[in-house]
Structure formats: C-alpha cells, structure tokens
Amino acid sequence: MKVLVPIKRVIDYNVKVRVKADQTDVDLANVKMAMNPFCEIAVEEAIRLKEAGHASEVVVVSIGPNTCQEQLRTGLALGADRAIHIISDEMPDALNAAKILQKIVEKEAPQLVILGKQSIDSDNNQTGQMLAALCGYPQGTFASKLVLEGDKAQVTREVDGGLQTLSLSLPAVVTTDLRLNEPRYATLPNIMKAKKKPLEALELGSLGVDIKASGLKQLKVTPPASREAGIKVSSVDELLEKLKNEAKVI
Amino acid sequence: MAILIIAEHHHQHLGAETAKVVDAAQQIGGDIHVLVAGSNCQGAATEAAKLANVQKVLVADDTAYQAQLAENIAALVVELGRDYSHILTAATTSGKNFMPRVAAMLDVNQISDIISVESVDTYTRPIYAGNAIATVQTTDPIQVITVRSSAFEAVSQGDEVPIESIALVKDLGLSSFVGEELTKSERPELTAARVVISGGRGMQNAENFKLLEGIADRLNAAIGASRAAVDAGFVPNDMQVGQTGKIVAPDLYIAVGISGAIQHLAGMKDAKVIVAINKDEDAPIFQVADYGLVADLFSVLPELEQKL
Ligand SMILES: Cc1cc2nc3c(=O)[nH]c(=O)nc-3n(C[C@H](O)[C@H](O)[C@H](O)COP(=O)(O)OP(=O)(O)OC[C@H]3O[C@@H](n4cnc5c(N)ncnc54)[C@H](O)[C@@H]3O)c2cc1C
Ligand SMILES: Nc1ncnc2c1ncn2[C@@H]1O[C@H](COP(=O)(O)O)[C@@H](O)[C@H]1O
Numbered sequence: 001m002k003v004l005v006p007i008k009r010v011i012d013y014n015v016k017v018r019v020k021a022d023q024t025d026v027d028l029a030n031v032k033m034a035m036n037p038f039c040e041i042a043v044e045e046a047i048r049l050k051e052a053g054h055a056s057e058v059v060v061v062s063i064g065p066n067t068c069q070e071q072l073r074t075g076l077a078l079g080a081d082r083a084i085h086i087i088s089d090e091m092p093d094a095l096n097a098a099k100i101l102q103k104i105v106e107k108e109a110p111q112l113v114i115l116g117k118q119s120i121d122s123d124n125n126q127t128g129q130m131l132a133a134l135c136g137y138p139q140g141t142f143a144s145k146l147v148l149e150g151d152k153a154q155v156t157r158e159v160d161g162g163l164q165t166l167s168l169s170l171p172a173v174v175t176t177d178l179r180l181n182e183p184r185y186a187t188l189p190n191i192m193k194a195k196k197k198p199l200e201a202l203e204l205g206s207l208g209v210d211i212k213a214s215g216l217k218q219l220k221v222t223p224p225a226s227r228e229a230g231i232k233v234s235s236v237d238e239l240l241e242k243l244k245n246e247a248k249v250i
Numbered sequence: 251m252a253i254l255i256i257a258e259h260h261h262q263h264l265g266a267e268t269a270k271v272v273d274a275a276q277q278i279g280g281d282i283h284v285l286v287a288g289s290n291c292q293g294a295a296t297e298a299a300k301l302a303n304v305q306k307v308l309v310a311d312d313t314a315y316q317a318q319l320a321e322n323i324a325a326l327v328v329e330l331g332r333d334y335s336h337i338l339t340a341a342t343t344s345g346k347n348f349m350p351r352v353a354a355m356l357d358v359n360q361i362s363d364i365i366s367v368e369s370v371d372t373y374t375r376p377i378y379a380g381n382a383i384a385t386v387q388t389t390d391p392i393q394v395i396t397v398r399s400s401a402f403e404a405v406s407q408g409d410e411v412p413i414e415s416i417a418l419v420k421d422l423g424l425s426s427f428v429g430e431e432l433t434k435s436e437r438p439e440l441t442a443a444r445v446v447i448s449g450g451r452g453m454q455n456a457e458n459f460k461l462l463e464g465i466a467d468r469l470n471a472a473i474g475a476s477r478a479a480v481d482a483g484f485v486p487n488d489m490q491v492g493q494t495g496k497i498v499a500p501d502l503y504i505a506v507g508i509s510g511a512i513q514h515l516a517g518m519k520d521a522k523v524i525v526a527i528n529k530d531e532d533a534p535i536f537q538v539a540d541y542g543l544v545a546d547l548f549s550v551l552p553e554l555e556q557k558l
C-alpha cells in the first residue's frame with residue numbers, strides 16, 4: 001500500500017520569532033527554516049511502515065514556494081520514495097491546504113495519509129481533520145501508536161484524560177503526536193541519493209482545485225504580554241515568605 | 251444571530267471548560283444554545299441547562315456518540331450548525347479532533363484556540379508557540395471557533411433552561427472504539443487547578459515524581475510535567491504542559507527541574523505567579539519566573555514539603 005505524507009516548511013523550532021515593528025506579521029527574514037517537527041514524525045512512521053513490509057511506497061508532498069523543495073529533499077533523504085511539490089507563492093490556509101491535498105489523494109489513492117497534528121508556526125491543528133472530512137475518511141488524530149491489521153488501522157491517541165484506541169477502516173488519515181516515534185537523522189549517503197529521487201513540481205492551477213480567498217484576515221500581529229524576570233530567592237524559607245506575604249498565593 | 255456551543259463533557263457530567271466557552275460566546279453576543287452529544291448524557295445536559303446566559307440545551311443521546319468519534323460528532327454538528335452564526339467548542343483534545351471536520355464540511359476555516367473576543371467577527375489567538383498574538387477577522391458565513399478555556403472565566407449558574415432532545419443519530423461506521431487507558435487521579439484537573447507543580451527531566455525518574463506529591467497535597471495542586479519528563483516515561487502523556495500539551499493559567503505554577511524551552515513556556519506563562527526551582531542559574535525558566543530558587547531539587551523538595 002501507498003502512504004502519503006504531507007509536510008510543511010516552517011520556522012525551526014529552536015528559533016524564537018520576533019514580531020515586525022509594523023505589526024503586520026512575524027519577521028521571517030534570514031530565519032532558519034525546517035520541516036515541521038510533527039511532519040518529521042509522520043515521515044518516520046511512514047518509513048517504518050515500509051521497512052516493516054506494510055507500505056510499498058512513501059510519497060511526500062508539500063504546498064508552498066520553491067523553498068519547500070528543501071524539506072521534500074529531506075523527506076527523500078529520510079527514506080521517502082518520491083516527492084510532489086505543489087507550487088504556491090503563498091502558504092495556503094488550512095482549508096485550502098486540505099482541498100489541495102484532497103486532489104493529491106484522489107490522484108495517488110494512498111491507503112494511509114499521515115500528517116503532523118499541528119504546524120508549529122500557525123499552531124492550527126486542523127489540516128489533517130479537514131482532509132479526512134473532505135475525503136470522507138476516518139481519522140486518528142494525535143497518534144502515539146499505529147498498528148496496521150488487514151484493512152484496518154489501529155490508532156492509539158493522546159487525549160486529555162490519557163490514551164484512547166480506535167480502529168479505523170482504510171483508507172484513513174492519521175495525525176502524529178510527539179510520542180509516536182523518534183525520527184532518525186538523514187545520513188550523508190542518503191542525502192546524496194535523495195538528489196536523484198523523483199521530485200515532481202505541479203502548478204496549483206493544474207490540479208483543478210477551487211481555491212477560494214481565505215475567509216480569515218490577519219489584521220495584526222503583536223508581541224505577547226511580556227513577563228519580567230522576578231527575583232532570585234536564596235532559601236526555601238524566603239520563597240515561602242514571599243509566596244505568603246508578597247504574592248499571597250499560598 | 252445565535253451561537254451553538256458543543257459541550258465538553260463526560261456524559262454524566264459537564265466538563266469545566268464549557269462554562270468558559272459560554273463566557274466567550276456571551277462576549278460575542280446573541281442567543282446561546284449548548285449541544286450535548288453523548289450517551290446517557292442527561293447529567294451533563296442538566297448541568298449545561300444551569301449555566302448563566304444559555305437559552306437552550308440540545309441533547310443528542312445515543313451510543314453512536316459514546317466515544318466522541320470525530321466522524322459522528324462532526325456529522326451531527328454540521329447538520330445542526332447550519333442555522334447558527336457561530337459554532338464554538340473548547341480547544342480540548344476532543345474539540346480539536348472533531349471541530350476542523352465541521353469547518354471543512356461547512357467550507358470554512360476554523361479559528362483555533364482564541365484567547366479573546368474583540369468583536370462579533372474578530373478574535374485574538376496565539377501563534378508560534380505564543381511568541382506572537384494574531385488578531386484575525388473572519389468573513390465566513392458560519393464562524394467555527396475553538397476556545398482556549400484558560401483565557402476565559404467560567405460563567406456562573408443561572409436559571410435552569412429547557413432541554414430539547416434531538417433525535418439525530420449519525421453513525422458513519424468509519425471508525426470504532428477499541429479501548430482507553432484513562433489516568434485516574436484524586437487531584438484537581440491540570441487545566442482547572444489553582445496551583446500547578448510540574449516536574450521536568452531534572453526529576454530523573456518516575457519514582458522521584460513522588461517528591462512532588464506531598465507538596466501537591468498540601469497546596470491542593472495538580473501535577474504537570476515537561477515533554478522531556480513524559481517522553482522519558484516518568485509520567486503519562488496527559489500531564490504534559492506546553493505548546494502541544496495542556497495550557498494552564500493557575501494562580502501559582504511551580505516548575506521543578508524544567509529548563510524553560512519556548513514550547514514549555516507556551517503552556518504556562520500566563521500563570522499569575524511562577525516559581526522556578528533549578529540548579530542551573532542560567533536556565534531560561536528564570537527569565538519568566540517571579541521567584542527563582544537556584545538549588546538542587548532533591549534537597550529543596552523535602553524541605554518545602556516539610557515547611558508547608
Ligand atoms: C514540536 C515540539 C513540541 C514540543 N512541545 C512541548 C510541550 O508541549 N511541552 C514541553 O514541556 N516541551 C515541549 N517540547 C520540548 C521542549 O523543546 C523541551 O525539549 C522540553 O520542554 C525540555 O524539558 P525539560 O525542561 O524537562 O528538560 P531539559 O531541557 O533537559 O531541562 C532539565 C532541567 O532540569 C535542571 N535540573 C537537572 N537536575 C536538577 C536538580 N537535581 N535540581 C534542580 N534542577 C535540576 C537542569 O538544570 C535543566 O534546566 C516540544 C518540542 C518540539 C520540537
Ligand atoms: N502547506 C502545506 N503543505 C503540506 N502539508 C501541510 C501544509 N500545511 C499543513 N500541512 C500538513 O498539515 C499538518 C497540520 O497543519 P496545521 O493544520 O496547519 O496545524 C502539518 O503537520 C502537515 O502535515
């Protein structure tokens with residue numbers, strides 16, 4: 001079976017972003033970019049399914065400007081077989097991303113689509129669920145374990161109260177949580193090999209997706225209320241005294 | 251204009267988040283209806299009917315809604331939701347699971363995790379792990395919104411309003427419930443507790459987390475953890491605080507052996523008072539802590555417990 005893994009190019013998770021002075025957006029000039037960490041986990045899971053003999057092909061797909069090809073190459077270096085780049089100058093909003101991905105699902109007919117649960121830039125946590133809805137597929141979100149059995153996928157999900165396990169009929173959409181696996185690093189020989197793997201670039205227009213102008217408008221972006229560092233206390237006694245008499249929280 | 255709130259509940263009881271979502275809804279304005287979709291969920295419905303400012307409670311009571319399967323809940327909400335201007339739910343793992351499906355089926359975007367209502371169509375929400383706050387306006391015909399409950403106040407109790415049964419059963423049969431492992435705890439819920447004490451990698455192992463328990467008992471606190479502590483298997487996943495875990499805003503947050511990565515701060519920096527206990531005086535957690543104690547946690551915790 002084929003596994004499709006949508007991956008997103010985002011700011012590196014170690015970077016602390018700054019808001020632009022004119023408050024139009026965050027400043028991404030000269031900032032280190034990377035594959036969304038949850039997408040790395042998705043790629044890793046797909047590759048493990050292939051290594052275990054469950055998957056025959058792993059296809060990575062990314063929507064965005066040409067720079068996305070860097071992350072697609074990373075996906076190939078990690079072990080994906082093929083990459084699809086959908087060229088779009090702007091990053092699509094979640095609904096449009098899901099609609100575009102739906103077209104790729106129709107074209108590629110994967111049995112499983114594994115996405116990250118959340119992009120660490122927009123913190124949206126929606127695309128996988130939307131894609132599942134548009135395709136009429138079941139979903140297993142926030143997965144910490146994935147087991148394939150015949151035409152079903154058993155997914156253990158991280159939920160507020162603990163863990164929940166569901167059985168999904170395939171084809172299905174799964175989104176990854178942090179504990180699903182620990183992604184490998186790409187080795188140098190694999191990075192070299194990835195340069196020869198197929199990467200297909202598709203114009204957005206060629207997909208026949210009805211992209212509509214986003215209903216969401218970002219009016220401004222501001223820094224969060226800043227928190228000043230307080231004081232250092234020198235003992236447990238001093239700490240308790242401050243909590244009782246100054247902060248009055250205990 | 252009317253607002254539909256999808257209740258967070260455990261069937262017999264309403265989740266604490268729902269009263270906070272009502273607060274967000276009343277700031278938007280308009281009639282507020284609450285949908286309880288569950289199985290044997292009259293208990294939750296009755297509690298919802300007593301929330302101030304709610305005009306009506308709808309109950310869809312069927313085994314199809316027992317496990318809160320996203321496919322079934324979303325199908326129900328889409329059918330009921332078309333008559334509303336706004337559909338709101340709490341940004342819990344349940345809300346985050348079904349609500350984007352609702353949005354996609356209604357052909358609109360979801361506005362995730364709002365922390366304020368600016369007007370009837372404009373909200374703020376954190377992005378980039380809370381390092382920026384976006385003000386977003388929507389022109390979508392139906393607004394689909396998840397609410398960060400820690401940013402709102404629970405509404406009080408009001409007069410009991412009518413409860414209407416909805417005989418709509420959406421059982422898509424796409425997924426089925428296999429089992430669950432719920433963490434049992436006598437402590438207050440992490441997202442509702444007035445005091446939270448969290449441990450990080452510095453706790454070293456599961457056994458040492460017991461050092462937090464005596465203190466939590468004395469302060470009636472919930473116990474949380476950093477991702478590193480959860481990944482290492484010291485504590486279960488539902489204790490993770492952060493960008494991708496639970497968001498807490500207690501009166502007092504005590505971080506023990508936690509370095510203060512941005513992803514952790516995203517989940518707790520709205521606490522009123524932050525205490526950090528860490529042996530590394532340069533740990534970033536001290537940049538947000540009101541009171542920092544540079545010390546070995548293994549000597550501090552027993553002393554703290556004893557002196558409380
Ligand atoms: C996509 C993504 C999402 C993430 N989401 C989250 C999230 O939701 N929540 C989260 O917490 N993290 C999250 N992280 C992880 C985050 O980046 C950090 O790795 C994590 O928070 C570190 O946990 P920690 O502070 O316990 O461990 P460390 O960074 O290892 O810090 C341990 C601290 O303990 C101190 N210490 C050690 N021994 C002692 C002692 N005896 N006494 C006192 N102090 C001691 C050390 O000085 C150190 O500061 C995420 C990361 C990614 C990439
Ligand atoms: N532009 C994109 N290209 C490819 N995949 C995407 C894109 N945007 C979102 N995704 C996928 O959807 C997941 C969740 O994203 P989000 O809904 O934005 O939080 C990501 O981890 C990706 O797997």
